[in-house]
Amino acid sequence: MYNTCLRITGSEMDAEDVLQESFLSAFRNLKNYKGTASFGSWLKRIVVNNAINLVKKRRLDLESVDDIGQFDDRVVETESRDISYDVTVVNEGISRLPDGYRVVLTLYLLEGYDHKEIAEVLGITESTSKSQFNRSKKKLREILREELQYAG
The missing domain is CATH 1.10.10.10 (Winged helix-like DNA-binding domain superfamily/Winged helix DNA-binding domain)
Structure with missing residues (x-):
């Protein structure tokens, strides 16, 4: 999970923060875990979403190429x-x-x-x-x- 955070955020400090926040979030929302996916998959999804959200906060600039x-x-x-x-x-x-x-x-x-x-x-x-x-x-x-x- 840490490596996933590190690859997405590109920063050790951010990866540690995201991982800690993800585990806290998972613990707080354990009642929402429905068991339709493995616990590891559920937790990884939380980790990935939190890492992406952090990167978005840093003003992720994605160039649109629709045209x-x-x-x-x-x-x-x-x-x-x-x-x-x-x-x-x-x-x-x-x-x-x-x-x-x-x-x-x-x-x-x-x-x-x-x-x-x-x-x-x-x-x-x-x-x-x-x-x-x-x-x-x-x-x-x-x-x-x-x-x-x-x-x-």
Whole structure:
């Protein structure tokens, strides 16, 4: 749960605050747990929502692309060579992404949300979610290439 908070908020201090608030919220609302999903799933949903709400409070700027058109869900690879990255380097790269990019990338790739769910949770359109995801992948590749250049 802490790692989920950290990936979404991008800050250790914020992640700790969100996690603590989420557990308090879950405890206060335990009577509302209906058992239709596992307790862990219910708690994780609270954690994710609280983390997203914190990021929104920091003025999450998601660019609307409704008039640009639909994006293809397929991953477009711009490089053919296979580069392997250390998990630590990738996590650091994700943490360097702008809030909007980091949140959408985290929810889609790491938390398993689809673009429709992301749109509902963040109050954006599906096309905006897809756009942010595609842009976040591109930006992450740039960050990782920079890291690779500095390391090499």
